[in-house]
Each structure stands twice: as structure tokens, then as C-alpha cells.
Amino acid sequence: MEPRGERDRPVRVGGIDYLNALPLIRYLREGGAPPLELSNHMPSVLAEKLRAGSLDVALVPVVEYLSRPEYRVVPGISISSYGEVRSIRFYHRRELRQLRHVGLDESSRTSAALTRVLFKDLWGGSPKLVHLPPRDALGALERDGRWAGGEDLDGVLVIGDAALRARASPSWEWLDLGTVWTRWTGLPLVYAFWVWRGGPAPVGLTRRFVEAKREGLARIDDIVRERAERLGEDPVAGRHYLYRTIQYDLDPAHIEGFTELVRRLEAHRILSGSPRTIADGAPLLQWLEESPSPPA
Template sequence: MIGSVPYLNEKPLTRWFEHTEEGRASGIKVIYAVPSQLAAMLAAGEIHAALVSSFEYFRTPGYGILPGVSISSQDEILAVRAFSQLPWKLTTSVALDTSSLTSVALLKILLAEQYNIHPSYLHHAPDLPAMLQVADAGLLIGDKGMLANNEGLHTLDLGAAWRKLTGLPFVFAVWLGDPDRVTPELIKALKTAKAWGLTQLDAIAKEQAEYLNCPESLCRRYLTEIMDYDLGEDHLTALEEFGVRARRVGLLDHPPLPLHVLSSRA
């Protein structure tokens, strides 16, 4: 059993398990939950691997990173955005959609290092108008982040801001698992699912546009032009940099763990 986020961006990575005969025959069942819930399920041993916030790797020792697959961006991410009623340098409070540990950590890094501000943070349900009633700004992730109405607001795309700050892509999520429970067969299945899913982007865009009640062209652009599903050397360098900066701004109480990428060999 594996766990995945329930957002548009993950569909190319898990659709194979439910929409192909080979995927169904794999015996791998996908459970869907927000990243913070997936982290708890993984820690409890309820699932073998989870497509979970990359920050979880640094926060919780003992996990291995499954190779070859991620949810990343090379620049703008569109679905992870913060919105402020004030210029960012004047923002003093931020309401956080705490579904994603990574996005919360990334926003804190960006505001500290790019804008030199340290606002107060509060947890809030992902409802932008309600967030902006109790704070200067709000952070939204996933489909709500992509579809939010940002008219009249100062919008910070966290992927684009990270690229500007570091010159690197950003890895929002990776497959994590207990090295003793992750098999070469599972790694192979996840890579197969990704390869097949990338051939289905038009079908996914059409299906999800109807589900999300948004333009099909937006979903297609998001999947084909914005999302990056690889996990190469530049992604691993970006992950290491994320860990270093998280430690520097006080988000980790220990030095970031070296990256442990699991082998796909038996």
C-alpha cells in the first residue's frame, strides 16, 4: 500500500495503478490524503511509501528517497502561492494552509532570505478570503492554490521565488519510505507508472478540468509546461540546498540529513 496527495499534479504518477491492467495486477493500492496526513501514515507504518512533502525527509530521520520520480518545478509552480494584501516587505502575519510541510517551510525561507521579514504565522483552513480576514497574507497549495483569485493581491509563486533566490529547481514532493520495506519491485512500479502517466497528460487535463471546474487549457499547461516529474542531479542539489536553508532559518533543530536515495537493484 502506498499513499499519494489528492491533487492534479500527482495524477500522472498514480493513474497507472488504477487505469491499466498491469497496474491493477501489481497489487499496489494507492491511498489519497494531504501531505501532512501522509507523513503521519508513513511514520505509523500504515503505508510502504508515500508521495510526501520533501521537508519530511529532513524532519524525520530514517527514510529513504525512492529514485527517479518527484513533484518539482523548474521555475513557477502555480499551485503553491502566497497572497498578501500588503507589499511583502510590509507583511506582518500569514495564515498557512498547513496541508504541506514543504510549502510552509519554503515560504518561511523565502520571506526571511528574500524579503528579510519574519511575520507571525497561524494555521488556517485553505480558504483565502477567510485567511485574509485574520492575517495580512495567506498560503494555499494544490488545486486551491492554482485556482485562487489573486486580483488586487501581491502574489508570490514559491517555485519562481526559489529559482530567483537559488538558481535551482524546487522539489516539492518525493516518494519516501522505510528502506527495509521498499522493494525493487515497488520502485520499478513507480517508475513504470510515471512513464505511462506522462503519455496521458491530455486525458488527465480533460478529466480534471471537468472535476475542478476550470479551463482545460489551464490544466494542460500546468501538466505539460510547469510540472517536472524527474529526480536528477539538479533536483538532488536543490533538495540539499533546501535542507541547508531550512536549518539556517531555524526550521530544523539538527543539521540536514545527507540524501539517501534508494537503489532500484535487488
């Protein structure tokens, strides 16, 4: 049984201030039952904080879930797409099989792992892959592949709001990786979901996330208007993105898409050493379970 002090403190929740995450996090409110303590971080930092125990639950890239056997998924909620996603783009300056140096935005392990799968199974070629900060990835697009960290890049992966705002020089072509995945497999692509660090969760936690999602989807116009006023973004594009591009369920089709991605990652040993595998026969997704608080 957990110490009483651990169960009395707020649940530490990590989100991200990307546009596609706002319908899930905008209406998560501190206080309530169970009480929440909210903070936002980039996806890779969320993963690190969840591993370190400084967060209890976080909206993390799906491949992070595979890294720890104690992790549990909040059911029914994800950030996904069926086809175009717009916010995960692979830019290239030559034929894909001829690429030599590719920069991968270090913000998300899922998108980087997917890019490796695509080179193995679909595109061909074996370029040198280097992880770089989002600012350097965007800079390389503007400067025809030049960046401060090494050899010129002829391929660049950018994700998130940076991908929506990217301004590449005319030498680049680009692919939407959500479109590539769905045309190839016929399945949705799941990018992130809520992951609980392990052990029984306080009663009502799943309900908090479900209610926040329900309110967020009902108030997309408000979310987009507030963001447009704050950042000067195009509200028409924002509404189209949230209403028609991004999906927020985690239903059997999404689970099948996630499972197919894991199968391909395993086939190429891209996540070697992961404690969760399809081959071990256990359910790939294990769900968060809630437990009543201990008596006073």
C-alpha cells in the same frame, strides 16, 4: 527478516488527488507484482500516516523525508518546477517586510518552511505565522484577511489545487514561490517525492512507480480531459500546467535544488532536531533498496 505475513500483504501506497500528482498516481494499479493498495490524502495527512506506519510509501513533501533516518527515496521521480509553479502562491496586502500576521496553508510543510526561509533571507520582516486549514486560507483571501481564528491576515500562503482556484479580493498582490526560488538561487525547487518508510522494499516496487510515471506523462491529455469532465476545470490550462510547468524527474539539478533548500533550512534552524543534516557528511538522499521475498 520481516514476518512472512508482512511481506505477503499489498504495499500500502499513499498519494494525493492534486492535479500535479496525477501523472504519477493515475496509472498506479492495484494488483500486479508487488501488489499495491492505494489511497489518497492531503500532504500533511500522508506525512502523519507514513510516520505512524499505516502507509508503507507515500508521495510526501520533501521536508518530511528529513524527519526520519529510516526513510528512503524512490529514485528518479519528484514533483518539481524550474521557475513558475502556479500552485504555490504567497498573497500579501502590504510590503513584504511590513507584514505582521501571515497565514500558512497547513497542507504542506515544505511550502511553509520555504516561506520562512524567504522571510529570513530575502524579504525581511518577522511576521507572526499561523497555520490554518486550506478553507480558512481561501476565505481570508476573499474577505480581505478576515478569518474566524484570530487577527486579520495581511499575508496568506495557499498551495495545491486551492492555489490554482483561488479568487482573492482586489486588495491582494501575489507571488509565485517557484518563480521566487529559481530567480533567487538559479535552481529547481523540489516539492514532493515518493518516500519508503524503511527497510528493504519488495523487488519490483521501483519499477511500478517508474512505469506509472512513464504512462502518466504519455497520457496527460487523457488525465486532463477526465478531470475537466469530472470537476469542470479548464482543460487548456490543465494541459499547460502539466506539460510546461511541473517537472517529474529527480536528476542532479533537482537534487542540487533540494540540497540548497535544506542548507538554508539548517542555517535558520527551521527544522531543528532533524536526524538528517548536510553537516553530518552522510549522503542527504538515501535511495530505496529492494530485497527478494523470503523463501516459502
